Amino acid sequence: MLDPILKRIASSPVLIYILRCCIGFLIGYKLYITYPDFELFWTLLSIILVISPEEKDTRRLSIERFKSNFIGSAVAMVMLLFLEPNVYTIIAGIFVTIIVCRLFNVLNMARVALVALLIIMVQPHQTGFVEAPIYRFGSVAVGCIIGLLIVVLTSIIFRPLKRKFGIPY
Template sequence: MLDTILKRIVSSPVLIYAIRCFIGFLIGYQLYVYFPELELFWTLLSIILVISPEEKDTRRLSLERFKSNFIGSAVALGLLLFVEPTIYTIMFGILLTIVVCRLFKVLNMARVALVALLIIMVEPHDTSWVEAPFFRFGTVALGCIIGLLIVVLTSMIFRPLKKKYGIPY
């Protein structure tokens, strides 16, 4: 009975993705609830962005999402340190983010980088204007790290089970 249930779970990309998202949501939500003053909604959002729904190359795709999220965050942080966010600096940030994604060979994940850029540059901040970019970068980075760890750790559980049941990975 347990074998049948395990085999169904590890053979279903939908269930694996749902499990990863549930784990990510629960971790992110707990952080959000325990530390309401830290604007950790962005951590929660970044966790979900990094987790990959694709069955094939899940680790690679999650790592690419992780990299692209950092790229968008770093570009936004860099811009906000030197210029005030206006429509023109945000458009420049979009272009710069796309170029940097291309240079790091993660252009296929540029949309994730652009979301991170917009989170940091557009969303109003509760903290001071000087602290906000660093703080938002940190919360997005934390979400990326948590999301990537969830993918890696669950892969370490699912991979042997798939091997045991003869399910291609």
């Protein structure tokens, strides 16, 4: 009775993606509700950004998204620590983010890095100006780590199931 259900789930990239996103949302939402003083909405958003819908190379793509999200966050944090936020700083941040993504060979994920950059640089901050980039960077980094762990741990669960049912992975 359970085998057909497990086979259906293990053979469906859409169901696996839905499961990963729901797990990620629940973890992120729990953090968001539990620690309202921190800007953990960005953790929640980063979790979802890192989880990959593509079944092929899911782990590799999630790692690339993790790297690019981390790059965008780091560039934004450095920019805000040393420069006033304005349109020119954001343009410079976009330039630096794309160059760094190229150097780390994740240019195909530069849009994720740019989203992280914009989250940190454009969105009004609830905390003080000095702490805001650090909190946002930490929030995005935690989300990236959680999203990557979800992908890795669910892969560890689904690989044996796929092997058992003869489903290619």
